[in-house]
Amino acid sequence: MYPALSIVFFTTASGAGFSLLLLVGIGAPLGLLPQSGWFGFVALVVAIALAGAGLGSSVFHLGRPERAWRAFSQWRSSWLSREGVLALLTFLPTSIFGVGWVFFGAIRGFIGLCGVIAAVLAAGTIYCTGMIYASLKPVHQWHNGWVVPGYFALGLMSGLLTLGFIIRFWVLRATGLALFTVAMVMIAWWIKERYWLFVDTTSARSTVASATALGSRGRVRTLETPHTQENYLLKEMGFKIARKHARRLRQIARLAGFVVPALGSLAAAIAAGAPGIVLAGIALASAALGLIIERWLFFAEAKHTVSLYYGADAV
Amino acid sequence: MTSVPAQLPAQTKLGLVIDLDICVGCHACATACKEWNTGGHSAPLPDFDPYGESAWGVWFNRIHSFEEGEGEGARTVHFPKSCLHCEEPACVTVCPTGASYKRAEDGIVLVNADICIGCKLCSWACPYGAREFDEDAGVMKKCTLCIDRIYNDHLPEQDRQPACVMVCPVNARHFGDLGDPDSDVSRLVAERRGRDLMPELGYKPVNKYLPPRPGRMAPAVPLAANIPRAETSSGDKLLRWIDRMLSR
Amino acid sequence: MSSQQSDAFGPRKPAEQSFFERLNAYFSPREIVDTSPRVSDEVRYTTCYMCACRCGIKVHLKNGNIRYIEGNRDHPVNRGVICGKGASGIMQQHSPAKLSKPLRRIGERGSGEFREIEWDEALATAVDWLSAIRSSDPKKLAFFTGRDQSQSLTGYWAAQFGTPNFAAHGGFCSVNMAAAGMYTLGGSFWEFGEPDWEHTRLLMMFGVAEDHDSNPIKIGLSELRKRGAKFVSVNPVRTGYSAIADEWIAIRPGTDGLFVLALIHELLAADSIDLDYLVRYTNAAWLVIQAPGASDDGLFARNEAGEPLVLEASGSLANAASTDVTVRIVGDARLPDGRRAVPVFQLVAERYLDPSYAPEAVAETCGVSAETIRRLAAEMAEVAFEAAIELPVAWTDWAGRRHETMRGRPVALHAMRGISAHSNGFQTCRALHVLQMLLGTVDVPGGWRYKSPHPKPAPPGPKPAGKPEQVAAGKPLPGIPLGYPMSPEDLIIDGDGRPARIDKAFSWEAPLAAHGMMQMVIANAAKGDPYPIDTLFMYMTNMAWNSAMNTAETIRMLTAKDPATGEYRIPKIIYADAYYSETVAYADLILPDTTYLERWDCISLLDRPIGGADGPADSIRQPIIVPDRDVRPFQDVLIEIGARLGLPGFSTPEGEPRYPGGYPDYIVNHERRPGVGPLAGWRGLRGDQPGRGAPNPDQLQRYVANGCFWKYALPADQLYFKHANKAYLETAVTMGLIDSPQPIVMQLYVEPLQSFRLAAQGHGSIVPPAEHRERIETYFDPLPFWYMPFEEARIDRDAFPLHAVTQRPMQMYHSWHSQNAWLRQIIGYNHLVVNRITGHALGLKDDDWAWVTSHHGRVRVPIRLMDGVNRDTVWTWNAIGKRAGAWDLAPNAPESRKGFLLNHLISELLPADGGYSYANADPITGQAAWYDLRVRIERVAPVEAGTTAPSFAPLRSLPSFRPPPAILRYGADQRRGGAS
Numbered sequence A: 001m002y003p004a005l006s007i008v009f010f011t012t013a014s015g016a017g018f019s020l021l022l023l024v025g026i027g028a029p030l031g032l033l034p035q036s037g038w039f040g041f042v043a044l045v046v047a048i049a050l051a052g053a054g055l056g057s058s059v060f061h062l063g064r065p066e067r068a069w070r071a072f073s074q075w076r077s078s079w080l081s082r083e084g085v086l087a088l089l090t091f092l093p094t095s096i097f098g099v100g101w102v103f104f105g106a107i108r109g110f111i112g113l114c115g116v117i118a119a120v121l122a123a124g125t126i127y128c129t130g131m132i133y134a135s136l137k138p139v140h141q142w143h144n145g146w147v148v149p150g151y152f153a154l155g156l157m158s159g160l161l162t163l164g165f166i167i168r169f170w171v172l173r174a175t176g177l178a179l180f181t182v183a184m185v186m187i188a189w190w191i192k193e194r195y196w197l198f199v200d201t202t203s204a205r206s207t208v209a210s211a212t213a214l215g216s217r218g219r220v221r222t223l224e225t226p227h228t229q230e231n232y233l234l235k236e237m238g239f240k241i242a243r244k245h246a247r248r249l250r251q252i253a254r255l256a257g258f259v260v261p262a263l264g265s266l267a268a269a270i271a272a273g274a275p276g277i278v279l280a281g282i283a284l285a286s287a288a289l290g291l292i293i294e295r296w297l298f299f300a301e302a303k304h305t306v307s308l309y310y311g312a313d314a315v
Numbered sequence B: 001m002t003s004v005p006a007q008l009p010a011q012t013k014l015g016l017v018i019d020l021d022i023c024v025g026c027h028a029c030a031t032a033c034k035e036w037n038t039g040g041h042s043a044p045l046p047d048f049d050p051y052g053e054s055a056w057g058v059w060f061n062r063i064h065s066f067e068e069g070e071g072e073g074a075r076t077v078h079f080p081k082s083c084l085h086c087e088e089p090a091c092v093t094v095c096p097t098g099a100s101y102k103r104a105e106d107g108i109v110l111v112n113a114d115i116c117i118g119c120k121l122c123s124w125a126c127p128y129g130a131r132e133f134d135e136d137a138g139v140m141k142k143c144t145l146c147i148d149r150i151y152n153d154h155l156p157e158q159d160r161q162p163a164c165v166m167v168c169p170v171n172a173r174h175f176g177d178l179g180d181p182d183s184d185v186s187r188l189v190a191e192r193r194g195r196d197l198m199p200e201l202g203y204k205p206v207n208k209y210l211p212p213r214p215g216r217m218a219p220a221v222p223l224a225a226n227i228p229r230a231e232t233s234s235g236d237k238l239l240r241w242i243d244r245m246l247s248r
Numbered sequence C: 001m002s003s004q005q006s007d008a009f010g011p012r013k014p015a016e017q018s019f020f021e022r023l024n025a026y027f028s029p030r031e032i033v034d035t036s037p038r039v040s041d042e043v044r045y046t047t048c049y050m051c052a053c054r055c056g057i058k059v060h061l062k063n064g065n066i067r068y069i070e071g072n073r074d075h076p077v078n079r080g081v082i083c084g085k086g087a088s089g090i091m092q093q094h095s096p097a098k099l100s101k102p103l104r105r106i107g108e109r110g111s112g113e114f115r116e117i118e119w120d121e122a123l124a125t126a127v128d129w130l131s132a133i134r135s136s137d138p139k140k141l142a143f144f145t146g147r148d149q150s151q152s153l154t155g156y157w158a159a160q161f162g163t164p165n166f167a168a169h170g171g172f173c174s175v176n177m178a179a180a181g182m183y184t185l186g187g188s189f190w191e192f193g194e195p196d197w198e199h200t201r202l203l204m205m206f207g208v209a210e211d212h213d214s215n216p217i218k219i220g221l222s223e224l225r226k227r228g229a230k231f232v233s234v235n236p237v238r239t240g241y242s243a244i245a246d247e248w249i250a251i252r253p254g255t256d257g258l259f260v261l262a263l264i265h266e267l268l269a270a271d272s273i274d275l276d277y278l279v280r281y282t283n284a285a286w287l288v289i290q291a292p293g294a295s296d297d298g299l300f301a302r303n304e305a306g307e308p309l310v311l312e313a314s315g316s317l318a319n320a321a322s323t324d325v326t327v328r329i330v331g332d333a334r335l336p337d338g339r340r341a342v343p344v345f346q347l348v349a350e351r352y353l354d355p356s357y358a359p360e361a362v363a364e365t366c367g368v369s370a371e372t373i374r375r376l377a378a379e380m381a382e383v384a385f386e387a388a389i390e391l392p393v394a395w396t397d398w399a400g401r402r403h404e405t406m407r408g409r410p411v412a413l414h415a416m417r418g419i420s421a422h423s424n425g426f427q428t429c430r431a432l433h434v435l436q437m438l439l440g441t442v443d444v445p446g447g448w449r450y451k452s453p454h455p456k457p458a459p460p461g462p463k464p465a466g467k468p469e470q471v472a473a474g475k476p477l478p479g480i481p482l483g484y485p486m487s488p489e490d491l492i493i494d495g496d497g498r499p500a501r502i503d504k505a506f507s508w509e510a511p512l513a514a515h516g517m518m519q520m521v522i523a524n525a526a527k528g529d530p531y532p533i534d535t536l537f538m539y540m541t542n543m544a545w546n547s548a549m550n551t552a553e554t555i556r557m558l559t560a561k562d563p564a565t566g567e568y569r570i571p572k573i574i575y576a577d578a579y580y581s582e583t584v585a586y587a588d589l590i591l592p593d594t595t596y597l598e599r600w601d602c603i604s605l606l607d608r609p610i611g612g613a614d615g616p617a618d619s620i621r622q623p624i625i626v627p628d629r630d631v632r633p634f635q636d637v638l639i640e641i642g643a644r645l646g647l648p649g650f651s652t653p654e655g656e657p658r659y660p661g662g663y664p665d666y667i668v669n670h671e672r673r674p675g676v677g678p679l680a681g682w683r684g685l686r687g688d689q690p691g692r693g694a695p696n697p698d699q700l701q702r703y704v705a706n707g708c709f710w711k712y713a714l715p716a717d718q719l720y721f722k723h724a725n726k727a728y729l730e731t732a733v734t735m736g737l738i739d740s741p742q743p744i745v746m747q748l749y750v751e752p753l754q755s756f757r758l759a760a761q762g763h764g765s766i767v768p769p770a771e772h773r774e775r776i777e778t779y780f781d782p783l784p785f786w787y788m789p790f791e792e793a794r795i796d797r798d799a800f801p802l803h804a805v806t807q808r809p810m811q812m813y814h815s816w817h818s819q820n821a822w823l824r825q826i827i828g829y830n831h832l833v834v835n836r837i838t839g840h841a842l843g844l845k846d847d848d849w850a851w852v853t854s855h856h857g858r859v860r861v862p863i864r865l866m867d868g869v870n871r872d873t874v875w876t877w878n879a880i881g882k883r884a885g886a887w888d889l890a891p892n893a894p895e896s897r898k899g900f901l902l903n904h905l906i907s908e909l910l911p912a913d914g915g916y917s918y919a920n921a922d923p924i925t926g927q928a929a930w931y932d933l934r935v936r937i938e939r940v941a942p943v944e945a946g947t948t949a950p951s952f953a954p955l956r957s958l959p960s961f962r963p964p965p966a967i968l969r970y971g972a973d974q975r976r977g978g979a980s
């Protein structure tokens, strides 16, 4: 699949944003986070900005952005529509929660409930984003059990890293959060490795033979494609990445997305003050880079069944 | 209310039956489709960089060629492909706007270009590559099963068929109601064991493909066994004709 | 089904809708589908010319634009279907490469620098140049026309002008098929005959990828397969038609003759032949003089009246035309002078029963196993003799005998350029015809059938005009410069036996070059061999590119100058094209033509008509669209130039134009013979005379009213045995198709060939110069034989181990469809396709690049591997490669960066053999031997990959060309409502 940067950015940013919202929405009412209105303000603004930028960039990706509002209608069947609806709905309790917290200092009761509701909706949104991909049967690398957990884990990881960085401006140490983050990074890493193992060792049931209903005489191979120049289908779904290239990018993703954030968070767990801020910042920035690469690979390594009609034997 | 209309008993399922046994890969159905549809319901079907390095355009029907088997036993198979008007079309259910829809009355899958937002998700959801993005208008387009021909009162009855079916010089394309077991197309499918593409995905395509028939080698009765072979020694090989008297 | 409007979610009334439904309807309103839009404002009928198949089309016009082009269901050629090209006619009409004004060259030839001129100047220039030639030496004009079907006009014009140097494209196309057929059957494969699609039980097709009969063949194959008849394709490549064959015979190129003769061997050995048919309809029983060394050796024994003789059962001789005799087909006859003569059949049997034609003996050469050959022969015999069919239709033969049924042997053969484009193609095609005759399957139910206006006498009458004594200043020739020589007396040579035509057709190099040798014109003219010319006038042929052999050299020849005078070796070039083809840049004067939708045209029985086996037919084109450019139909221009030159056929004795109304005037009023004109339909003043009759002023209107075609359906009793069918022969005479109702006797043994051979042995007054004798003696065998194609025979076969051939892609017509925005998306460049096993051995895989080298040159190409191709053969699609800048394509278009021509590898001359270089052609007909090419391939280093070579400097864009659109939105105006 063609890794459109707008979509790569959208899924990573909105994953981080909604996860942050989830963490803050639950963590603050439960008293696990600084209760400062300023903290609430910054955390929520960052969350909303990330989620919003992600959504914005996905709108930017549309052929007719001015009609984006129509996308809320098909929540009964469409994960994309559901994602849109939930994302939008999330902003309602989030606003109440934010206003209550920032301006009225209220964080429990109804306001707290709104935080929890926002967190639930944010979780739902992340789930929908995952499901947009996981529901697509033509893409074996997406249509599997590792995609939704992956979205969650990577989202939570990036949310935690973001939170871990912000929180440093209010607390001296955040050992618990940092350790929790390390754990989350390790979980996310494990899921991603399992995902990679899965995509490396399995392929779709569909083959060029099933795609053409041929094969009774033996192997089926493409002889000529319909057109000699590329068409939409190839540009969009025929994207190919060399194995070697993918392997190198995975190493970078591993290093930047998991190793550095884990080590950074671990170090940050002990560190305090400015070094803590720097370490958490490094962990976050590195993770952002790693996740962008990871997400780019998530698209680039995904093979659509349509490529069976354009020379692929299996997908 | 569901996004794909519920299947009624005796549901009309209009679609195509494509005979891989006889398709010669001439591309007539591809260009006739382009020609009809560029001025039809989904007009236009634009072409980009048409006289340049990487010309490409919107086509609803494309012809692939495959080889099946090895060596001289291999068979070249020409393989036209357009929308299969699936019964379980995820291209419809994934659509966030409802622009992509399946008609209840005949099962035709269409895109309402007036509300499509161009998110391209339906093209990802279609396993068959049957959706075509019009980059110029920013909307998705696709085979309409020539909805503006098949019911068209301005056309004579016999012309109320998809353009690709009308044009095929070897009659490799058939149009009809695959929901009606007694229709010509359903009979053809039954008789020739028509097949689904990627049945494992569960989209239940309405269009069917008739597989190539095995070649018919001779009822190999060697000639010599039929008719006694004359002497082949050079001297008298003509003898058997010497007494043949023939009149004009 | 009725017209209706669509509802995405099932039919429910708004009142019953829930809140959600209504909300949803707001976000996602149902589409209102207009299922019954008005299709067009007007439908006009005409004839397609996206290729020479000439299908009937209906052009739908809406808002002044072409909405849609579709097939005409009533049309005899295509019965409603059209092909991929035909359906892309809109984009041909909208090609940015259309010429728009007459042009005069200002820069060097080939620079593409032109000045736009007015038609007055263009015509005056042409007339100026041509009248100077005509009044001094008319043969200094070489007039060569390509793809079109106005050959009866252009040939007539050339004859009126007085130049022998006229030909159309047949010489580089398929004259082997035409000549072999016309000398043998009086009809031929190509587009002049067709299998009996309805009844045949076994079709064997040799070397056909697409053919001129694109749609009829496809329709026919479909019917045939539906009936369960068997279809065998003999072709080194398995694509297109071969892809749907029941059996594919992956023959090695150039060996079909041997393969067919082995089938004949088998059939003869088993006596599975139709002797009655042979005796009745062929010259099998005619006696051939056996007197080695004598001047009439190998000629037919004839009586005083010149009639051939046969041997009666009683042992006496009889006139071969008599019907009341019983004849022998084997046995010695004594002629009155005591010499020996034997029946043709005896010669046939003796030759082909020879063990050298046994399947085992040929299998390796042909690449077909002996077992397969034997089985196929058995199948043919079985179908012909065990499954003979009988139609319950009574008919009367030429001798007045009534037959209650029509009996057929349902084996049909069809063949085209895979046979003809070899230097042994004439004899190979003859072998096919001999096979047909032995099986008794010519023009019988289930067999191969003549398409009207065939059969003609074999060979047909007219001989080529243009002998040196017939060419004189200011005088027309006594006939058309193309025809069928019967003996050396008919050659177009000078007193020393040297060629008298610029292309050397009808010379000892190619005595039966019935269509001329267009492929040699530029090379010969540039060399001044046999003589220099003044003006090369070309029409509708891309001679500087894909119809040239040795393209790069051809381009050099067109620009070569005489160092002494500084003048071009070909001093003047006039060219009529409709588009900016590669050749335009090499002309001095361009006459821009209209497109096929903008002019009157005539597909005439005098030419390459659209008749079928079921009767004669012809058709017209009518202007559908008014040109938006300053262009004129070429035929109008030619007629006007003819009038201005005072050619007798085009001007009155008073010097007035004979056809002031241009081509439509000519179509209606020209008479070639009394009552016979370009169109056969609705002749006579009342329009009630088919075929022959006085000109009818309403003729064109009658055609238009009938969908632009005319078809005469022969009655059932005239549909078969046309060569011997009394009623048919009489109809044909009445219609002016043939001159006399004599039966047409098929020529198993072709006597005219022997007359050339005798001349080579030194007999007669006209004998070949010594250097040509052996060649003539060898190849002018009156019975078909096989020889190794010349290139293969002369090169080092180990150094060039592979055969290389091209195929017609079904969706492109030669060079002229790369300008078509839709078609060029389908094929923007071509690959060289290599057998997978062969390719692996050479270390090749898909999309690698390789050098392909012949004895003559090399080309760099992208590679594709395929199983369905003979192991010793590589192939590619024809004419996809383009010169950069031509056709108004971007200079980096894939057509020129990756697309390639094999033509660069094909030499127009054979490797010299003992000093003399013959044309790379069939020795009998001069047919260009495109498919004799032998090559080797080597993978290129990755640094060299990605672009083709040789490549040429881009052609300059013409002054009238505007930058092409970045996006084409054809049809956007048709969208109802428009996007919200």
Ligand SMILES: Nc1nc2c(c(=O)[nH]1)N[C@H]1C(S)=C(S)[C@@H](COP(=O)(O)OP(=O)(O)OC[C@H]3O[C@@H](n4cnc5c(=O)[nH]c(N)nc54)[C@H](O)[C@@H]3O)O[C@H]1N2
Binding pocket: C146, C147, C169, C172, C173, C174, C539, C540, C541, C542, C543, C546, C547, C548, C576, C577, C578, C579, C580, C581, C582, C583, C593, C594, C595, C596, C634, C806, C807, C813, C814, C815, C816, C878, C879, C902, C903, C930
């Ligand atoms: N390697 C290889 N070479 C081959 C062959 C092969 O098989 N292999 N095949 C050979 C054969 S059989 C043939 S017939 C030749 C064909 O070769 P050409 O005769 O050169 O045929 P085209 O390329 O079709 O060129 C026809 C020209 O006519 C122009 N034209 C098109 N429409 C019109 C019109 O309406 N009016 C006018 N005035 N001009 C028009 C086109 O623009 C083009 O320039 O190629 C030969 N060359």
Ligand SMILES: Nc1nc2c(c(=O)[nH]1)N[C@H]1C(S)=C(S)[C@@H](COP(=O)(O)OP(=O)(O)OC[C@H]3O[C@@H](n4cnc5c(=O)[nH]c(N)nc54)[C@H](O)[C@@H]3O)O[C@H]1N2
Binding pocket: C051, C173, C174, C206, C207, C208, C209, C210, C211, C212, C213, C214, C234, C235, C236, C237, C251, C252, C253, C254, C255, C256, C415, C416, C417, C418, C419, C422, C805, C806, C807, C808, C809, C810, C811, C812, C813, C814, C875, C931
């Ligand atoms: N779409 C389309 N139609 C066309 C044309 C076009 O350019 N495009 N051109 C028109 C013209 S001018 C012509 S002449 C006709 C030609 O029509 P075809 O006769 O169909 O011409 P080719 O494409 O040259 O096909 C030759 C076939 O012979 C095979 N072949 C080559 N060598 C041998 C051999 O030695 N033995 C056998 N058995 N087979 C062999 C090749 O693989 C190929 O399949 O088509 C006409 N129709």
Ligand code: SF4
Binding pocket: B082, B083, B084, B085, B086, B089, B090, B091, B092, B109, B125, B126, B127, B128, B129, B130, B131, B142, B203
């Ligand atoms: S073929 Fe593709 S576009 Fe057509 S209905 Fe099925 S899934 Fe949808």
Ligand code: SF4
Binding pocket: B094, B095, B096, B097, B098, B099, B100, B111, B115, B116, B117, B118, B119, B120, B121, B122, B123, B139, B140
């Ligand atoms: S591109 Fe258009 S039709 Fe396709 S899913 Fe998006 S909105 Fe629906």
Ligand code: SF4
Binding pocket: B032, B033, B034, B036, B037, B060, B061, B082, B083, B142, B143, B144, B145, B146, B162, B163, B164, B165
């Ligand atoms: S049914 Fe109509 S729209 Fe669909 S492929 Fe055929 S011609 Fe094109």
Ligand code: SF4
Binding pocket: B022, B023, B024, B025, B026, B027, B028, B029, B030, B063, B078, B080, B167, B168, B169, B170, B171, B172, B173
């Ligand atoms: S028109 Fe018919 S034969 Fe030609 S490609 Fe289409 S389906 Fe095949």
Ligand code: SF4
Binding pocket: C048, C049, C050, C051, C052, C053, C054, C055, C078, C081, C082, C083, C084, C085, C086, C087, C214, C215
């Ligand atoms: S075969 Fe195609 S291009 Fe040729 S005349 Fe017929 S429709 Fe036109």
Ligand SMILES: [Mo]
Binding pocket: C169, C172, C173, C174
């Ligand atoms: Mo040709």
